Amino acid sequence: MMIKHIKGLNILLTIFLLTFASNVFANVYNAVDVIGQNTIDGTPVWTTSSANNAENIIGVNAINDPEGDMAVDTVHHRLFVNDSSNNRVLVFNLNTDGTLVDHNADYVLGQPDFDTIDFGTTQSKMSYPWGLAYDSVNNRLFVAEYNRILVFDTLTITNGMNASYVLGQPDFTSNTSATSQNGLNGPANLAYDSINNRLYAGDYNNNRIMIFNVSNITNGMNASYVLGQPDFTTNTYNTNQNGLNNPYGGLSYDSDRNYLYVGDSDNSRIMVFDMATIENGENAINVLGQLNFTTTDSGTTQYNLSTESPYGLTFDQENKRLFVTDGLGRVLVFDTTTIENGEYAINILGQINFTTAIYGTTQNNFNFPSGTAYDYVNNRLYIADDNNNRIMIFDLIKIDTDSLDDGEIGTAYSKTFESSGYQGVVTYEVGSGSLPDGLTLTSDTLSGTPTTAGTYTFTIKASDTWTDESTIEPFTDSKSYTIEITNGSTTRPRRSSGSTVSSRYINLISIGKTETANDLLKQYPNQINQVITSFNTPNQKDSPINTIKYKTRTLKYKMIGNDVKELQSYLNTHNYPVSLTGPGSLNNETTYFGLKTKQAVIKFQLANNLVGDGIVGKMTRGVMK
Incomplete structure (x- = not known):
């Protein structure tokens, strides 16, 4: 695979700076868990970095050179990890809250068992897997490795199972590199667009991004479009608005705006393409890491990346944050709500500020961070810490209050917001929209007495100020809410948030439980009839409450x-x-x-x-x- 920073030099720097780093990183954001460096019972060990967790030991909790992508399945609650030098992909089961069930992998792909690490070019074997992308709608896992992309049906998983399809090769036993519409030469990172059924593949030795329509897959099928090159037979590298130079630095997709983020590593930049409509060789619309499309500067600044970086990208769809791994032992966080060329990062992991570059083996710093993945449901970030042979897991602030109760004019109202995953001081503010008249947000509580009827939609923003470094902004989370304020004059039972009347479910306010209609009718016939009558009798001042x-x-x-x-x-x-x-x-x-x-x-x-x-x-x- 690609030439990285010299690992031996990084290790020497780590040893030399261990004492200094233990003091410097006291004010750096901590990981909450780790994979690959644990005791037998799963307790994290933050100061070890041996490959496979011990010399010559391979197994369910071993990792060796996790250099490429990861992927999170938020539907079936699974984490897919590239264990590159062991020529396999590890699969970890997750709890419904996204935490690890345990620190041992539950399944392995690319190998028949957890004790084998042979490479191969077959329907079930792998050779240094690098890129991962997951299709949660069709339960497909895409794995980029050695001039091809394997496609697995992961509805059910068994150890060493066969791939269903292959891209980049006509069959499962070929491994020829090519510069063509259906060939690949060093596929690296992957990204998947679930709305348009497109797979984006970084074909880095061809200096291009291949775009496949995977609504229906056949072995060796043609790509539909290409970025970085004017056609499918050209592979020259360039530093301009439509060129790329070894794009192995990650891919990530923003489905809201149809933006594709491309880690153009040897140009030390991130290219942003608008995929609403696609043309071969189209121009990027923005660039990060550089002030314009023709420079290749590198450095330890708030907007620059190191030489031959980035190495991984992942996107937070909810909060429009782009996480970028940098070879300087840090993860930069960019706010992409609006994008400007060369804009400053707003947050950082792994360093005390934007100008330090220290490698280490602690709970809060890295030794060559590479692949990434983001769990948008639980605001959890995974970072492959390559030279430390581990996966670092970070929880970011998450607003846990899912909804707010409706209110009535003249009736006192109070609701306290709750959050988790923070490491500093939490504050709340109204991000957008308007609160109901008479209500105010004070500290973490929305309270007051409503004065005006209507439906109010607004966004609450929670901020976690975890450092006193002035150049680093807080981690944030935002959530939109809708409150309906009524005049309170109706005499029928007041509807609680989320209650509906249908043929299948009835929510009894007075009983406080939701069951099937038949069960409730047997247990509470009188109360049910009263509730149905009140709900289905229109009030002179209100529309029927059972409107869908x-x-x-x-x-x-x-x-x-x-x-x-x-x-x-x-x-x-x-x-x-x-x-x-x-x-x-x-x-x-x-x-x-x-x-x-x-x-x-x-x-x-x-x-x-x-x-x-x-x-x-x-x-x-x-x-x-």
Whole structure:
């Protein structure tokens, strides 16, 4: 594979600076867990870095040179890790909250068992796997390795299972490098666009990004488009607005804006392409790491990257953050809400500030960080710490309050926000929108007495100030809420947040439990009849409360409301499950329209010959009956 920073030099620097680093990194963001450096019972060991956790020992908790990508399956709760020098991909089961069940891998791909590390070119073997991308809609794992990309069906996994398809080669036993429309020469990082069913592959020795339409896959199929080159037979490197130079530095995709982030490593920059419409060899729209498209400066600054960096990218869809691993022993965090060429990073992991570059083996620094992955559901960041032979796991602040109760004019209101994953001082503010008249946000509590009826939508932003370094901004998380304020004059039972009346479920406020209608009718016949009568009798001042909101309001990603919960219930009961377990699953629907809801809507749309955009508008609502 590629030439990296000299590992021996990094190790010497680490030994020389261990005492200094233990003091310097007292004010650096800590990892919360680690894979690859643990005791037998799974306790993290932050000061060891041996390959395979011990000399000549291979097994379920061993890692050797985890240089490439990782991937998180938030539906089936799994983490896929490239164990590159062991020629395998390890699969770890996760709890529903995204934490590790334990520190031992549960499955292995590329090897028949956990004690074998042979490389090979077959339907089941691998040779130094590098890139990973996961398709949560179709349960497919894409693995880039040695001039080809293997495609696994991971609905169920067995050790050493065969790949289903191969890209870059006509069959599973060929490994020829090529510069053609269906050939590859050193595929590295991968990214997947679940809305358009596109696989992006960094073909770094050809200085290009190959784009495959993987709606239907055949072995050795042609790519649809190419970036970095004007056609499929050219492979020259360039430093301009449409050229690339060994793009092995990571790929990540922003599905909201159709942006593709490309780690153009030998140009020490990140290229940003707009994929709304695609043309071969198209220009990038922005660049990070450089002030313009023709420079290749490197350095230890707030916007520059080191020589031959980046090595990995991952994108936080919720908060529009791009995490970038840099060979200087740090992870830079860019706010991409709006992008300017050469913009400054807003946060950093692994260093005390933007001008230090110290390698180490501690709980909060790195020795050559490379691959990355981000769990958008739990705000959890995974970093492959290559020369320390470990995976570092960081929790970032996450607002845990999913929804807010509705209110009434003249009735006192109070709701306290809760967050997790922070390491400093937490503050809350209104990010956008307007609070209901009469309510104010003080510290972590929304309180007051509503004065005006209406529906109010606003965003709450939580900030974790974990360092006193002035150039480093807090880690943040934002969540959108909708509150309905009524005049309070109705005499019928007041609807709690998320309650609906349907043929399948009835929420009894007075009883405080949700069961099937038949069960409730048997247990509480009188109360049920009273509730149904009150809900189905229109009030002179109010519209009927059993209106199904998702059939009147357009719903899309990041929206919050009771109608989202109703939408999730519809999908779960019509064979398009939002989630199989945990939040969003049947009987566990939430009021938040997240990526899992979006993916379920896309599957529904495609199955009904609609445009798979994940937006529940008039056309989609018309099919939902």
